[in-house]
Amino acid sequence: MDRRSFIGLGLSGFLILKNKNLYAINNHKSMLNKSKGETMSSKFELPPLPYAYDALEPYIDKWTMELHHTKHHQAYVNNLNKAIEGTEFADKSLEEIIANASRIPVAARNNGGGHWNHTFFWNIMKPNGGGFPVGELAEAINSTFGSFENFKKLFFDSAMGRFGSGWAWLIASDSKLVVASTPNQDNPLMDLAEVRGIPILGIDVWEHAYYLKYQNRRNEYIENWWNVVNWDAVNQNFLKAKNKR
Numbered sequence: 001m002d003r004r005s006f007i008g009l010g011l012s013g014f015l016i017l018k019n020k021n022l023y024a025i026n027n028h029k030s031m032l033n034k035s036k037g038e039t040m041s042s043k044f045e046l047p048p049l050p051y052a053y054d055a056l057e058p059y060i061d062k063w064t065m066e067l068h069h070t071k072h073h074q075a076y077v078n079n080l081n082k083a084i085e086g087t088e089f090a091d092k093s094l095e096e097i098i099a100n101a102s103r104i105p106v107a108a109r110n111n112g113g114g115h116w117n118h119t120f121f122w123n124i125m126k127p128n129g130g131g132f133p134v135g136e137l138a139e140a141i142n143s144t145f146g147s148f149e150n151f152k153k154l155f156f157d158s159a160m161g162r163f164g165s166g167w168a169w170l171i172a173s174d175s176k177l178v179v180a181s182t183p184n185q186d187n188p189l190m191d192l193a194e195v196r197g198i199p200i201l202g203i204d205v206w207e208h209a210y211y212l213k214y215q216n217r218r219n220e221y222i223e224n225w226w227n228v229v230n231w232d233a234v235n236q237n238f239l240k241a242k243n244k245r
């Protein structure tokens with residue numbers, strides 16, 4: 001085989017592969033279009049990111065955001081749908097699935113948590129964020145932790161102290177604000193969480209959330225992350241949590 005036909009073969013192989021992917025995408029779309037109940041495997045869907053992939057630059061880079069949303073979050077959605085297919089949780093809300101984490105298959109717990117946590121995470125960030133807590137949340141943070149700086153230090157220590165993959169949270173728990181962390185894709189809404197409560201703020205400290213830009217420097221990622229926090233959204237989460245109690 002000469003070089004040219006070898007390249008030609010390589011190219012046609014690529015085209016076949018590409019068409020296969022297109023088929024898979026189209027097939028997935030047609031599954032999504034089926035009426036509810038016909039296929040449970042496409043129940044949950046990836047929500048669109050509320051801003052552009054490069055909107056959180058320079059603190060979180062575009063490539064990280066794009067992979068995080070289109071690959072990682074998408075995989076949690078797909079695997080959650082697979083995990084609950086044919087089970088009693090197939091027609092339950094995400095909140096109900098999460099709340100029953102101790103009695104669902106581990107794949108449903110991990111991927112249900114992954115879907116919930118990432119949807120939450122995108123919404124407590126925004127471009128040109130940062131600054132200081134606002135509204136009633138600002139008062140609650142001051143009265144609970146003494147100051148915003150004290151709270152940030154506690155939250156930082158919680159996020160740094162989480163060994164391996166997981167999340168650090170500010171939660172409303174029994175009418176108190178509490179800082180806690182969870183392993184893997186667990187969260188404080190799960191019945192098996194060590195500290196239970198309603199998440200107000202949370203940071204993803206899986207390496208996939210920061211490694212491309214920060215490598216092993218989780219501390220720098222956490223410090224820079226305060227610049228993209230959407231305090232209006234966090235205050236809204238706090239007010240909603242207060243009303244649920």
Ligand code: MN
Pocket residue numbers: 068072118204206208209
């Ligand atoms: Mn993540």
